[in-house]
Amino acid sequence: MIIKYEDIKSLTEDELKWWLREIGEKPFRADQIRNRLFCGQVASFDEMEQLKPALREKLKESFRITSLTEVHRLESVDGTVKWLYETADGNHIETVLIPANGRYSVCVSTQVGCAQNCAFCRTAKMGFIRNLEAGEILEEIIRVNWYLKSINALSRDNKQATVTNIIFMGMGEPLNNLENVHRVCCTLHNQKLFNLGKDRMTVSTSGVVPKIKELVDRNTPCCLAVSLNSTNNEYRSSVMPVNKVWPIEKLLEAIDEYIRRTDKHVTFEFVLIQNITCTPQAAKELIRICAPRRVKVNAIVLNDGDDPTLHAPTPDEVERFLETVRAAEVQITIRNPRGRDILAACGQLAYKNKQGKTDANTESA
Ligand code: SF4
Incomplete structure (x- = not known):
């Protein structure tokens, strides 16, 4: 060895x-x-x-013991907490704690920056810097547990909050760092340590098809989510360059194989954008893809951001979209954006921090 x-x-x-x-x-x-x-x-x-x-x-x-240094901690009015950490080599990553319904979910980063270049993502604007080591990803979770422990100490009702769910959906494409993500899932699954069940860890991918197969081959203890976001190849390729390499048909083949071999469902993440992905036609196309498969859809209303051409749909438009999809017996839930007041979307804080440094460097140059 x-x-x-x-x-x-x-x-x-x-x-x-x-x-x-x-x-x-x-x-x-x-x-x-x-x-x-x-x-x-x-x-x-x-x-x-x-x-x-x-x-x-x-x-x-x-050996050495990996550590992270807390640079910022922001707490939202809705209970979401976001950390900006500095790695030993001076890079910045984000971790988010999302408490809801008695669960404490942690959204972890797996890379510093990201190479996937999705159009709507702040992390993409940083470019790819490096993969996080397994120990660094675990450290993100360990530190959230420390935070929860400090909250427990203040609590009067004897509640012992601890991390219950992990979502690999922070900065980076987890499947482009699969060796380390696999190691993290195995350590989290270890009964003597974190004892998290397979169903409590979700790896989310933009659609790196060969790595979906590798995830199954490795028997990584986790669930799979895929950022589908559009059922139209032309539009998906324009916002997610990964689709030019592995278009929707190839992605669905890999998903079908994943479902067959693991006997688990797959979650589709689907961002609702006014007049683009939240239309009656888009709902029909989503049904065509989802109805024959063991999938669930997690719809997310667009977080109005930098692109002035993209808008969030109205509540009525969202409701009509959900009704249409549900009428076809496709399981769809709407995820409310959390921590809007603390820039909780992927990469927003690290990107802002990097911009701040760049601006400062420009000024001093
Ligand atoms: S959305 Fe995810 S995969 Fe796409 S660029 Fe951002 S971090 Fe990378």
Whole structure:
């Protein structure tokens, strides 16, 4: 076995056990180390007092502990919390906590920036910088748990809030960082650590077809969501360049294979845009695609943003769209945008921060 990672949180349980055996230690130490890393608040190996000093030294020689630095934390009136974190190499990523109906969902970033270049996305404007390590993605979740713990300490009703759901839908295309996303899902699924069920982790893709197949081959413990956004190849290609490589027909083939092999449904994310994707014709096309498949549709009303040519539909238009789709017995729910007052959409805060720095650099140049 070759250990490719210096970041100890990125290692699987088996890799850490293998390394411990190689240095003549008992493999059960892996549980102690991982418990401290994921459930404690340790920032260094020296804080792992239950380990012998010699083992702590060997850990220090071979690995590092990934950390993130909180740059901003914004709390919305609707309970949504958004963090801007700085990585050790000075990049910025976002994490969002969405509390709703007793669930604490965390939307995590998987890359710094993104190469997919979707027209409506702020992260796309940053370009692609690098993949996040598995340990960095896990650190996003660990830090939300710390935050919830601090809230629990203030709570009078003895409620012990903890992260219940993970959505890989923050900055980046998760399937372009599949090796690390797979490692994260396995660690989150581990009963001795986070113990999150497969149905509580959702990987969302813009439609990277070969990686959907790889996700099934790897048996990654997660559900799949696809940002469909349009049923029309011409329009989808104009806003999501991934569609030029893998058009809707190819995407549907991969989805059908995913459903057949995993026996799970797939969620389609669908942004409702006035006169474009929220029309009677678009509803009919959505029904044509969804009715024969085990899929659910998560409709999201456009967050009015930078593009003055795109508008959110009126509430009546949204209602008519939903009624048409539901009448065909296609399962569709409307997701209300959360945290509008704190720029909670993907990449908005990191992009704003980057712009701020660029503006400052321009001024000083
Ligand atoms: S929407 Fe997602 S996949 Fe598309 S550019 Fe933004 S982060 Fe990347």
